[in-house]
Amino acid sequence: MQVASAQAAPAASAASTAVAQTRLVRGSTRRVTGACAFAVTGGLSVTAILQFWLGALGGSYWANSGVVALTIAATSLSIIGLVSMLGYAGFGLGAATMMLVGNPLSGTATAPEMLPGLSGALGQLLPPGAGGQLLRSTAFFDGQGADRPVVVLAAWLTPGMVLCLAGGLRARRAAAAVGDPAARTTA
Numbered sequence: 001m002q003v004a005s006a007q008a009a010p011a012a013s014a015a016s017t018a019v020a021q022t023r024l025v026r027g028s029t030r031r032v033t034g035a036c037a038f039a040v041t042g043g044l045s046v047t048a049i050l051q052f053w054l055g056a057l058g059g060s061y062w063a064n065s066g067v068v069a070l071t072i073a074a075t076s077l078s079i080i081g082l083v084s085m086l087g088y089a090g091f092g093l094g095a096a097t098m099m100l101v102g103n104p105l106s107g108t109a110t111a112p113e114m115l116p117g118l119s120g121a122l123g124q125l126l127p128p129g130a131g132g133q134l135l136r137s138t139a140f141f142d143g144q145g146a147d148r149p150v151v152v153l154a155a156w157l158t159p160g161m162v163l164c165l166a167g168g169l170r171a172r173r174a175a176a177a178v179g180d181p182a183a184r185t186t187a
Contacts, residue, residue, distance in 0.1 A: 027168065028168020031080055031164055031168075039073035042072045043065045043069025047061060059142065081162070083167075085170075097126065098127060103128050106128040112124050112129060133145070
């Protein structure tokens with residue numbers, strides 16, 4: 001149960017990061033940099049609270065911080081990438097996928113094997129499930145079984161980053177076609 005509460009914070013903070021980055025920060029490179037900086041800061045602070053104050057996590061603080069940061073980055077960059085390509089509809093799609101589908105199917109509160117049918121396996125292919133499995137692995141099992149969740153998180157982080165940068169490039173090209181020099185520098 002402690003790991004379940006540990007994974008709720010990164011998912012919620014990743015969604016709020018995506019909203020803040022898309023509404024307040026202009027430029028795709030700045031958004032990616034801001035999301036990565038927030039992921040590192042969030043990973044360090046959330047893990048410090050969970051491990052030292054609440055005592056919910058064991059294992060290496062640095063490994064656990066890296067896991068939480070990777071989970072936040074994968075979630076937030078996926079949502080920011082969708083927003084860059086689809087507009088605010090991408091936020092709805094990304095947030096619904098991560099929060100409404102990913103969190104319940106993650107199996108973090110119990111175990112993915114205890115969920116009915118293939119839902120536990122599907123949940124492990126989304127960032128909340130992979131992050132929960134990876135955190136469980138690093139906090140309690142000395143990193144055993146961490147390979148697959150790392151690959152899943154990297155598989156969400158990388159396309160999210162690419163989509164974000166491609167959306168910025170698309171906006172820059174559209175601004176150049178219109179001839180708007182101010183929009184060209186902020187895309």
